[in-house]
Amino acid sequence: MSVGHFGEFGGIFVPETLMGPLTDVADAYESARRDPEFQRELSYWLKHYAGRPTPVYYCRRMSEECGGAKIYLKREDLAHTGAHKINNAVGQALLAVRMGRERLLAETGAGQHGVATATVAALFGLGCDIYMGEEDVRRQALNVYRMKLLGANVVPVSSGSKTLKDAINEAFRVWMATAETTYYLFGTAAGPHPYPTMVRDFQSVIGREAREQMLEAEGRLPDYLVACVGGGSNAIGLFHPFLDDEVQMVGVEAAGRGLATGKHAASLTAGSQGVLHGAHTKLLQTDEGQIKPTHSVAAGLDYPGVGPEHAHLQRTGRAEYVAVTDDKAIGAFQALTRLEGILPALESSHAVAYAMELAARMPRDRVILVNLSGRGDKDVDEVRRLLGDDDR
């Protein structure tokens, strides 16, 4: 009677108090998914509000600079609110409305999912509470103010490590008591069933579009897909429609200050199996099963778990997972900005960094498609601080 499994990963490891609310969401999603009217409405908002389809773009100068394979970007940074998060936020907000809920509840790390949720709350006239670790509130002041402008109530979370994992804990705790009127709009393809499946489905629009666009641009599918992985929603959204194709997939995690330092967020590359936030997946944890603090320059990758479907794709070998350090990500941020005039989010910069190395090793007739999951305007202050430190 187990549900929501990806091989041995996934599932629904939650207190009984969450089983009712989660079952309601799963049932509502199952019915919405099969409802042509729901899908038609979703397409409408994605096209006219979120700005889809986003283009794929051939990076001529960057590809020449790397001296190997052609690098393409899937431009999720051009979607409304500046990241792929809006795809999922629109989908789940429509579900919340369908379920008759009056308020949206969400966690956020870097603030991109919080902004996307606050945006759809404004769009559909719903109340909105965003839970955010105190540490992230401090680091991401601009996004906090954006959420407030959009009418959301931003609640700082002071428990635990005061970052994304604690914001998720707190959001689930609040939801337990308020699920009758509130919808929990979970931001990534992790957590308990149905979120990993539902978020993947809403994000798969990325891969479906990219597949057609690459066939049009190159007359064939790319050889490689590259995407950054924190919880893993942008990566699974790109990968999923290509699973049956002969396309290699690489998820890029945050190696932070280096895997050897322990200051990283690479749960697939350097973690072990365990249960957190409702799912059996891979985690950064102690031998006793306590969750470890994580580090990444990209707040959106700063999470000790990962979506269970990625753990499954790694186990089966269908996708490969690597990790890129803070420094290399910042290098890629600068490179893409200077060579193409595109400021990538620090999260996406991890994928760009790996793609640049990969391209250099591959012949010129090969094609790499990178998911540029978000734009980097939110990171300008952080990058200025970090580069200033380097100059001293």
Next chain:
Amino acid sequence: MSRIADTFTELKAKNEGALVVFTVAGHPSPEESTKVTTALAEGGADIIELGIPFSDPLADGPAIQNASQRALAHDITPGDVLEMVRAFRGKSEIPVVLMTCYNPICQYGVGRFAADAKAAGVDGVIVTDLPPEECGEWVSAARAEDLDTIFLLAPTSSTERTKKVVDLATGFVYCVSRMGVTGAREDLPPDLKNLVGRIRRETDKPIAVGFGISQPAHVAQVCRIADGAVVGSAVVSLIDKQRGTADLPQAVAQFVGELKAATR
């Protein structure tokens, strides 16, 4: 019959409810926690529930979260908690239930944890984030060691789920009084009697009610409609307030005594 089931039977014969008291193992410090556990027994607790601290307890409110953090600051491990139970068994025969999230058990090794818990003198285990859907491996391991598997039911649990849960539960059924996290409250939910009644229709097993029960008056009310009351956060907060003082064990024993008196 398990020691837990026996306890409920004996109390019922005396027309008493069971007082189940929860504390976090290792809180506020390992030494004080050992004294507190003894004080719970001396105060009159019928069943002791020891929480294995976890870094990310999804169902707990601030009192138990903070207590868990304090215990973890002392590097308390599941192995340490089993050692505490073993030491306590030298002094008392009161049933001991461990309460934990699943991940520490997974990392310890599910089968090994069940065997070591039994050997240490543990009577039952509540794994708070393990619903019937995911409990297969744990229940087999616990059954093999004759450990009671205690499951939670919530106000939102459907009749179908309630049937499943009471089937799986041994020792007692833990009825969560209200939606939301653990934590002391001023009042009991008004529909508690109906909630317990809905579970009672599906099972003869003992039913203990927890979440929000913080005063002797609550315990008295609960014991009129169920077989036992679980008090957690109120005791944990008291321990927190008295930590570092010589009065800690005495204060805990006295409060537990007042709670126990209300079960009669």
